[in-house]
Amino acid sequence: MRDALARGLSTVATQDFTIRPIESKADRKKFVDLPFRLYADDPNWVPPLKGEALGLITPEKNGWFSHAKAQLFLAERRGTVVGRVSAHIDTLALEMPSDQGFGPGCGQFGLLEAEDGAVAAALIKTAEDWLREQGMNRVLGPISMSVWEEPGLLIQGYDHPPTIMMGHAKPEYRGWIEGAGYHPVKQLLTYELDIRKEFPPLVQRIIKSGEKNPRIVVREVNKKKFDEEAAIILAILNDAWSDNWGFVPLTPPEIKDVGVKLKPIVFNDLIRIAELDGKPVAFMITLPDLNEAITPFKGNLFPFNVFKLLWWLRKPKVTTMRVPLMGVVKELQASRMASQLAFMMIEYIRRTSVANYGSTRSEIGWILDDNQGMRSIATTINCEINKVYQVYEKAL
Template sequence: MPGPSLRITEVASRRDLRRFIDLPYALYAGHPLWVPPLRGEVRRQLTTHPFHRHAETRCFLAERNGRAVGRVAAIIDRRYNEFHETCAGAFGYFECAEDPDAARALLAAACEALRAGGATTVFGPASPSSNGEFGLLIEGFERMPAVMMPYHREHYRGFVEDFGFAKGKDLLAYEITQERLDARTLDLFERLRARASDITVRPVDTRRFAGEVARMRAVYNAAWERNWGFVPMTDEEFDDEAAAMKRITDPRVMFIAEHAGAPVGIALSVPDVNPALKAAGGRLFPFGALRFARRARTITRLRTILLGVVRGYRDRGLDGILVGETIRRGLAAGYTATECSWILEDNRAMCRPLEKLGGVVTKVYRVYERAL
């Protein structure tokens, strides 16, 4: 039970929500690698995002002597449970000061809320799902996270494991740099592409953005359907994410593979704008947008967010073809490195071509699970 100076409260008002959103900015104040998300975007994720049409989320704050020291969300995604035929819940948005009692009380509150909602198991962190920020950083604390990837304090791992959570799956972030690039492997992928002459790999046409999004959505939901932890996005969710991402896209590094006019693979990379987001400080106005724009002009790194091939085409080397195309055209566009994240630790079909290109694992995120 929380001690006399520790109190766990459920977010129930606009003021509570503002404190929930603001907490990480205090916990990470002055941290050289943490990237402050845009507050308005976090608020949207927690309130109006289409995810909430098929999920219930309860948020909790930990207060020590009246000061917020931690937060967590308890999330039950009905779409996930229907897809996996299970009764699972997730914890997400977990942040906590170096206060083991507060962390324990927060996780207990989340688990109790999930039990009350009918969940029998819990996994996480998922903020709010595997389609958002997924996993707890356990290796790579010395590096800035790539865009749309989380960063965590090192003591969080102990908090989660001491509460009884065990490893469910590790998610890997591979880095490929121009300096480490194996040109012979890149040539091999070029030869693979020449042999797959019936498959066309083309850049995304942003002039027909809505139609292109529909083609990418079809591949996404088909290519990832058997992946551990996957939950298909609704059309509304995918369109919402695509619209938000459009603001930072570079069509030179976004590709659709087609066979006889039908989409069979996608490779989507975006400029890693996290250094620009850090410069903005969590707000675009009044001056954050100028700082963002100034820093964004110097970005030479990518994050490869999605790279997938539908069944029936995976034995033709299309994964490697798409990786090679991303590297080749990324270099031509002036990018010198990309982080490919995240990739399941046991997805050797994806890990192998990245390693052959000279890619190395630079970060590891762990998804935990336990029974309720």
């Protein structure tokens, strides 16, 4: 089997199905189409836009491939696709310290979908064999495909749809992965917040104190200066997150791709940058939950859904806002100022979300389970955990 996988062209037969590496655009389409069948009866699965899903796995369309490589596999039974998986290696992740999650010899698997446990087990083993042939001695997963995209397997919160850029999965996947010898290494948490309610009195006093401090300015971004504002946020992000588990720096090709993808749902009043003595030191990005708009599209923008989406983007009215990223520079992270800036940004965007977009709830995260600072902030403003994503590890 290893020799076959190393050649990258052979088909592996097991039981009543076969597993093979994908070889063409038609295969990539089959790879993307599979979840539409497997989740057809799941009311909480959000069909992704097929163009974006294809872009994720197409090297020419995803800047992540500028420092990574991947092999995708399909499982087929009597001509029908019944499973899929990716095996991938990020060269930047290999350079990170091992105690931060990745490190030398660490590959990943992701994008796992399977019709049954036998198919899942065989797919996982196939991904492991490919990684082993590439010289890897450890694997993390599921990570699809970058830690900045959809890391982790959903293990809590199956009863409501995910927000934009978050994953969904069948409950049985957990047992299948753990049955393949994987053990939990990190949990990623998302928190739900009723943004119609004012924050507790203590938080309000902290915010008012910050507003009286002439050293602090919390401003909206200027979308007309998109590249300049993005550079400011990226500098804070790379500093603030650099010691976090799973951190891999974003590269210029990735930043360009993310900018193209997210720019249509970037609104000035939903992204804030905090300045201290005129220096940017913190940021908060909030996005209207695009999933609410695209769910009825069933993965297709054309011929008419593109116009519906463009109309929605003019001035979204949306129930849920998602906060995918926040950051405060490391030099302030152990200070009271960090919490104060966070509370101020959250409060300003809370007011805006309710008043300008008709929103009633927010989802904050993901947040690492050992990020006590952010978890404390979430608890203080009465957030509750609504989803848990598990990252697993296994020695090869």
